[in-house]
Each structure stands twice: as C-alpha cells, then as structure tokens.
Amino acid sequence: MSTHKVELYIYDLSGGMAATMSPMLIGKRIEGIWHTSIVVYNREYFFGSSGVESCNPGATVLGAPLKVQPLGETQVPYSVFIDYINGLSESTYAGATYNLFKHNCNNFSEDIAQFLCGASIPKYILDLPNEVLSSSLGAAYPALVAQLEKSARPIAEEQDRAHHRNREQSPDFDQLNSQIEEARYNSFLLAQRRKTLKDKLAKKERKREKKRKKILREVGIIPVEIRQDLVMADTEALNGDEAQLPSDQALALEEEEKRDDEEKKKARDPPIVYKDLIDVKTEFDALIGLIDGKLSPEEQRSTEELHQYMLGDEGSWALGDGFLDFVGRLLNDKELPVEVRVRLLNILSVAALKDDVILVLHQDRKDHVLMNYAYEIDRLTPQEQEAIALFMVNMFENLSSSEWLLYISEWTYNNQQTSNIRVTTKVAVHSLLSDLPVLQERGSAIVHNLACKEVFDDIAVELTMALLQYFNSKPAEEQLFRCMKALAKFVQVSTQEVPQLIQMIGPDPKSFKGTSERIDTLIEQIGTKLR
Structure with missing residues (x-):
C-alpha cells in the first residue's frame, strides 16, 4: 500500500497585525489569526462558510503559507479519502455548519489530520481565543475566508457550485465528482x-x-x-x-x-478472526424483535440502513449520519434489555469483517461511542463482555480497522484520559484474565493480533504482565501458542523491560516445554533474549 505525505499549511489572516496590535487590544500577545488547511494527494483542502473546498497547494488568494508543518504519512487510499470528504461536506462540514468560533477551518484540519494519520494540529491554533476573533483584529476574518474560498476555484466552478446547491444531489452526481477527483489524483x-x-x-x-x-x-x-x-x-x-x-x-x-x-x-502474520461464528440474519431478526415499537422515526431509519448494509450487500454509504447516534442509544439506554446490546454488538462484529467498515469507524472520531462503551468492559455483563471482545477481535481482519484500534490520540472519558490503543489494551487484558473460558479465548486472540502489529514499549510491557499472570492458569495448547507467540514478539519490542519481567515474575517459559513442537520453537526464540 503506497504512502502519501500529509502537511498542514498555516496562514496568518492578520498579515502580522495580530502580533503587533494584540497587546494593546486584548492585553496579551497573539502571534496570528490562524487559517489552516490540509495538503495531501497533491491537493489543498480547507473548510469555510461555503463548505469544504480544494485547490492546488498554495493557489488561494493567501498565496504561500506562513509555515508548512509535516503531520506524517497516510496509507488511506485516495478513493476512500474522497468518499470520506464527500460525506463530511454533506454532514459535519456542510457550509451551513460553519461557525467562526466553534466550527471553523482549524477544526476541519484537526479532523482530517486525525483521519489520515492520527496526528493533531498545533494546540496554539486550536486554542485561538474567542476574544481575539471577536475583537477588531478578527473583524476581517469572515471576509478573508470568503475571499480565499473564491480564489480556490475558477469562476466556472463557482457557477457550477451555485447550480449544485440548488439541485438535489444524487448518488450518480456524487460518484461523478469522486471520479473527477480521482482522475486528477491518478494523473499525478x-x-x-x-x-x-x-x-x-x-x-x-x-x-x-x-x-x-x-x-x-x-x-x-x-x-x-x-x-x-x-x-x-x-x-x-x-x-x-x-x-x-x-x-x-x-x-x-x-x-x-x-x-x-x-x-x-x-x-503480515494472519490475524485470528471469527468469520462463521455469528449468523447475522438471526441476530438482526432478534434485535428487531427486541426494539420494535421503542424507536423514533430516525432510529427506525437506522435499522433499515443497517439491514441494507449487513443483509442487502450495500456499502457503508447506506448508513446515514445518525447511525452512530442510533448505536449509542442502544448501547447506553439501560432501560433496554441486555440482549439488545449483545445482539447489536454481534452484528457489528460481522460488520468489522467488511473492507469499508473504516468509514463507519471514522464517523465515531468525535463522540467515541464504540470505544467509550468498550472502556467500560469491566462493568458490563458477561454476555456484553464476550460480545465486545468478539467485535474487537474481528476488527483485525482489515489493515485499516486494525490500525484504527491502535490510534494514540487521546480524549477525556469519565475524567480519565484514554485513546483507542488504551481501550484496546484494556479489553485485551481484562478478557485474558477473566474467569470465563470464552472471554479468555477471545482475549488470547486480541493479544495475538496486537503482537502482529507494531506496538509501543509500554503496551508490550502491560500485555506481558497480563500474559505472565495468564500462564499460571495452565492454558490450553491453542491459547498458550497464541500467547507465547505474542511474548516472543514483545521481547523484541522491549528488549530490556520485558525480559526482566519474565525473569522476575515468571513463570519461566521453559516450564511449558514439551507442550507442542510449535510452542517449543517459540520458547527457544524467547530464551535467546533472556540470556
């Protein structure tokens, strides 16, 4: 899979005036009134009062950016990115949603950066205080934004956009726009x-x-x-x-x-997933029976969209903007029976096997409905724990969704800082050390799949401590193999701390020698790092 450079273009809309005048006007020095955009696939993308715009890099009226900040690289295919951008331009970042103080170009840049490479734009840009924008320094901001929007496209495109706003968009029209963008990128x-x-x-x-x-x-x-x-x-x-x-x-x-x-x-090492464990039609019919008559009209539409996606062989485009709100309602409404959550999670575990599930996941980047629910695994019923573990195991089927599980960008939940990788690790450890055999088995699969990815030292250490504790339960050969394979990877990731933990805490991997030939091979590999 090819990689593409992701850059943040930073402009000062005040032209240097903010740094000079801010001490007199608001009593503190502000370096600039910032406008940002994302440059990727040889194209510049930004958000304004007309919605999402794009142009050749540096082709707006603002000219060359004050600063170009590398954000990293992305492996997201261009076609997936265009689908994502098209979705944003008609929902979260439609022109009507623009707000100078709360929902502007910098919020857009942050979301796109997170989507493409899990990076954040500088905090000083996101924290641009409202008093600056509301002062005489920021009075020209809307006019400047409108001016740069016009400069981002020729007059013919401006007329086409006006026509586009006055007509009902059709899937064919959206597809054509996507193909045009793809053609531009393919030429490059x-x-x-x-x-x-x-x-x-x-x-x-x-x-x-x-x-x-x-x-x-x-x-x-x-x-x-x-x-x-x-x-x-x-x-x-x-x-x-x-x-x-x-x-x-x-x-x-x-x-x-x-x-x-x-x-x-x-x-890559093939992940462990459960493709034939769930009959999605049975689960869906049972779910509908449980929630029938308890949904709003919008939620009812979401069930129809879910049916199209899971049983109608439609793509994730079938899921509307309110789909994750629907999921959040079913997961968090304690007046609904536990079986509702279990059935829904079982359906989502089958959805996790689909190639385009990543588009659904990225819609959850703001509210974190799925990961906040998974964070509570130790407070869920056993049936819910097994279902959330199954969902997470199957997320490793595709490269994009497995990378999503490893995102390190943090948010606050219940006064605690967390992230996708922290939640994934918590589910893995909790499942592995559970007293429930099914949950243990799925926990060993998550740990195995994590070890097939690139994880940081601290994650390797945390998972190693769980593995060593799990070994005391005398696991079956299959689970032991998965965990020993993970341990062999972790001694390579953390060459000092993990070997020290093994020697200090135990049990010694050699105590499992003779269980099977494949486990003996792994024990030898681990042993070379302990000497």
Whole structure:
C-alpha cells in the first residue's frame, strides 16, 4: 500500500497585525489569526462558510503559507479519502455548519489530520481565543475566508457550485465528482510512476553498461545487436505504458494498488478472526424483535440502513449520519434489555469483517461511542463482555480497522484520559484474565493480533504482565501458542523491560516445554533474549 505525505499549511489572516496590535487590544500577545488547511494527494483542502473546498497547494488568494508543518504519512487510499470528504461536506462540514468560533477551518484540519494519520494540529491554533476573533483584529476574518474560498476555484466552478446547491444531489452526481477527483489524483500518480519507471530503466541501463565493459575487458568483444535489442525492448515497454489511455492507466494503477494491498496482507502474520461464528440474519431478526415499537422515526431509519448494509450487500454509504447516534442509544439506554446490546454488538462484529467498515469507524472520531462503551468492559455483563471482545477481535481482519484500534490520540472519558490503543489494551487484558473460558479465548486472540502489529514499549510491557499472570492458569495448547507467540514478539519490542519481567515474575517459559513442537520453537526464540 503506497504512502502519501500529509502537511498542514498555516496562514496568518492578520498579515502580522495580530502580533503587533494584540497587546494593546486584548492585553496579551497573539502571534496570528490562524487559517489552516490540509495538503495531501497533491491537493489543498480547507473548510469555510461555503463548505469544504480544494485547490492546488498554495493557489488561494493567501498565496504561500506562513509555515508548512509535516503531520506524517497516510496509507488511506485516495478513493476512500474522497468518499470520506464527500460525506463530511454533506454532514459535519456542510457550509451551513460553519461557525467562526466553534466550527471553523482549524477544526476541519484537526479532523482530517486525525483521519489520515492520527496526528493533531498545533494546540496554539486550536486554542485561538474567542476574544481575539471577536475583537477588531478578527473583524476581517469572515471576509478573508470568503475571499480565499473564491480564489480556490475558477469562476466556472463557482457557477457550477451555485447550480449544485440548488439541485438535489444524487448518488450518480456524487460518484461523478469522486471520479473527477480521482482522475486528477491518478494523473499525478501516473506522472510519478512514469518518472519511477524511467529512473529504473536508467539504473538498469547503467548496470548493463557496466556489465558490457566488464565483458569487453574479459573477452574483448560483444555483439552490438544484443545490446540494441535489449534497449529497444525496454524502450518499447516504456512507450507502451505511456501510450495507454488515461482510463486504462487509472485501472492499471487501481489494480496495482490492490496487488500491493494483497501483498501486504500476505506478508503480515494472519490475524485470528471469527468469520462463521455469528449468523447475522438471526441476530438482526432478534434485535428487531427486541426494539420494535421503542424507536423514533430516525432510529427506525437506522435499522433499515443497517439491514441494507449487513443483509442487502450495500456499502457503508447506506448508513446515514445518525447511525452512530442510533448505536449509542442502544448501547447506553439501560432501560433496554441486555440482549439488545449483545445482539447489536454481534452484528457489528460481522460488520468489522467488511473492507469499508473504516468509514463507519471514522464517523465515531468525535463522540467515541464504540470505544467509550468498550472502556467500560469491566462493568458490563458477561454476555456484553464476550460480545465486545468478539467485535474487537474481528476488527483485525482489515489493515485499516486494525490500525484504527491502535490510534494514540487521546480524549477525556469519565475524567480519565484514554485513546483507542488504551481501550484496546484494556479489553485485551481484562478478557485474558477473566474467569470465563470464552472471554479468555477471545482475549488470547486480541493479544495475538496486537503482537502482529507494531506496538509501543509500554503496551508490550502491560500485555506481558497480563500474559505472565495468564500462564499460571495452565492454558490450553491453542491459547498458550497464541500467547507465547505474542511474548516472543514483545521481547523484541522491549528488549530490556520485558525480559526482566519474565525473569522476575515468571513463570519461566521453559516450564511449558514439551507442550507442542510449535510452542517449543517459540520458547527457544524467547530464551535467546533472556540470556
């Protein structure tokens, strides 16, 4: 899967006036009145009173940014990003939602940065105080935003947008817009690919030249025709690639991206997931029977959307903006029976196996409905604990959703700072150390799957302590293998603390020697790090 650079463009709308005048006007120094945008896939994206806009990097009336701050890299495919942006432009970041103080370009940049690479924009930008914007310093802010919005597109696009606002959007129209954006990006990708191909050809040519000179030195002669044939073959291959129609090139690039994804999946250790454990139709019918007559009209629509997504073979686009509100209601309404939550989570565990579930997950980046519920695992009923553990295990099926589980961006819940990775770790540890065999089994699967990812030292240490405690319960061979495999990975991640924990706390992994050949192999690997 290819990676793409993500950058934050930072502009000072005051043109330096804020730094000079702020001490006199508001009694403290403010460096700037900040406007930000995200630059990715060779395009600049920002939010204003007309909604989400895009342009070539640095092409607005503001000119070059005051500062360009790298945020990281993303592996999100461009087509997924465009679907996400289109969704935001019609919901959370529609033009009508713009608010100078509470919902502006900087909030948009923060959300996009989180979506693409789990990064945050600088805190001093997000904390731009309201008194600055409401003072004479910020009086010109709306006009400047409107001006830069106009500069982000030609007049023809402005007219098209006015027409677009006055007509009912259709899926076909949205799809066309998405295809146009993809075509722009594919042209950029194609140019990069051609450059790479030419660089490879030049490198190959240098190697052949070096080899030719070596042969000439050794034998004194080489048929010129052979070298010419080789060069012509490479040149024809390059020309053939350049002669492809744009649509063919786009398809070829899409196929190449799919092959890269497949290769990456093959290269990673396969996760443990439960694909055939839940009959989604049975679960859905049972859920409807439990909540029938207890829903608002909006919630009723959400059940129909869920049916389309899970049983109608529709994509996640079938789920409306209020879907996660519906999920939150069912998970948190204690007047509903426990079975409602269990049935819903079982359905979501099947949804977790879908390729496009990541689009649903990213809609939860603000309210954290799913992860806040999972955070409470130690207070849930046993049936709910088993269901949330199943959901989390199946989230490792796809690369994007498994990466989502590892996000480190924090939020406050019940006066505690937490994050996706902290919640995932808590569910893993709680499940593994439970007295319930089903929960233990699923906990061992989560720990195994986490060990197949890249985790930080502190997570490796926390999971190791749970593993060592779990080993005292004399687990079955399958669970022992999963956990020993995880331990073998953790001694590589934390080369000092994890080996010290094993030696100080025990039990010694060698005490399990003879359980099976595959476990013996892992014990040997761990042993090399303990010496």
